[in-house]
Amino acid sequence: MSPTDPAPVLRLRDAAFGYGDRPVVAHVDLTVSPGEVVAVLGPNGSGKSTIVRGVLGLTDHLGGDVELFGVPRREFRQHTRVGYVPQRHTLSASVRATVREIVATGRLGHQGLLARLSRTDKQVVDRALDTVGLADRWAADVSTLSGGQQRRVLIARALASEPDVLLMDEPTAGVDAANQHVLADVLDRLAAGGTTMLLVTHELEAFRDVVTHVVVVDLGRVTWQGPAAEFHRDPGAVLHEHHSHHHDGEDEHHGPPAGRAVVPSGPLDRAPRREARRA
Ligand SMILES: Nc1ncnc2c1ncn2[C@@H]1O[C@H](COP(=O)(O)OP(=O)(O)OP(=O)(O)O)[C@@H](O)[C@H]1O
Numbered sequence: 001m002s003p004t005d006p007a008p009v010l011r012l013r014d015a016a017f018g019y020g021d022r023p024v025v026a027h028v029d030l031t032v033s034p035g036e037v038v039a040v041l042g043p044n045g046s047g048k049s050t051i052v053r054g055v056l057g058l059t060d061h062l063g064g065d066v067e068l069f070g071v072p073r074r075e076f077r078q079h080t081r082v083g084y085v086p087q088r089h090t091l092s093a094s095v096r097a098t099v100r101e102i103v104a105t106g107r108l109g110h111q112g113l114l115a116r117l118s119r120t121d122k123q124v125v126d127r128a129l130d131t132v133g134l135a136d137r138w139a140a141d142v143s144t145l146s147g148g149q150q151r152r153v154l155i156a157r158a159l160a161s162e163p164d165v166l167l168m169d170e171p172t173a174g175v176d177a178a179n180q181h182v183l184a185d186v187l188d189r190l191a192a193g194g195t196t197m198l199l200v201t202h203e204l205e206a207f208r209d210v211v212t213h214v215v216v217v218d219l220g221r222v223t224w225q226g227p228a229a230e231f232h233r234d235p236g237a238v239l240h241e242h243h244s245h246h247h248d249g250e251d252e253h254h255g256p257p258a259g260r261a262v263v264p265s266g267p268l269d270r271a272p273r274r275e276a277r278r279a
Pocket of ligand 1: 046
């Protein structure tokens with residue numbers, strides 16, 4: 001982002017997202033600045049994907065403000081600036097396409113209707129394949145790749161649109177430890193190149209070196225956020241404190257590291273928190 005473009009990459013203010021008219025997450029305040037790599041942590045079902053998908057307009061925006069590069073999401077049209085790697089998606093075994101063909105679909109937003117790939121398009125595709133370590137597999141049928149390799153194909157497809165921010169929903173889901181390290185290396189390379197990232201993950205350890213900020217989500221609320229260094233000072237305190245014994249209106253505490261903010265909880269149209277947790 002140029003110095004004349006000071007807006008954060010992403011800004012949510014009191015945002016609520018859900019399905020139909022049912023909010024699943026609410027009161028989300030979150031700012032992602034250029035170059036940050038933000039990990040979104042939290043238990044299953046806490047609302048992490050709902051937030052990420054809400055930013056993309058894939059879940060219903062039920063309140064508050066969402067801005068991308070300073071532009072309200074509803075008015076935002078520069079879609080190629082935002083890359084997305086969806087959750088748990090591998091490519092269907094019925095897809096008959098090569099690795100390179102799939103990655104090349106990431107260029108569609110840059111092409112005119114029915115346009116052929118330009119030389120620049122091809123270079124960008126090759127660079128994306130190189131970044132994820134699949135340059136030598138470009139001609140392979142995607143259905144012959146492992147789950148971890150297919151995740152890398154999807155990351156390369158997102159990179160091929162040359163996004164300024166990459167949203168990734170559990171990029172390591174279903175990926176073994178060795179391949180998690182390969183993916184972590186991919187993220188390291190992207191971060192070194194200045195790509196801003198928002199990353200939902202259950203495997204923070206794999207990305208420890210690259211993550212600059214941590215956001216903790218629990219029961220549809222952001223319960224803690226701050227620099228990764230602060231989180232790592234006492235992750236147990238942050239996670240345990242918030243995941244185990246907070247009640248509505250009782251978020252004040254002195255245990256975990258301070259972080260940027262602890263967002264007070266407010267009403268959601270569902271069961272009280274403890275009941276919701278058991279549900
Ligand atoms: N398409 C949908 N329609 C209705 N409710 C949904 C839908 N997708 C998710 N939910 C609900 O929203 C809540 C939050 O789900 P979400 O997928 O955002 O959680 P998550 O924190 O990403 O979980 P996980 O770690 O398991 O991926 C859950 O109660 C879930 O059942």
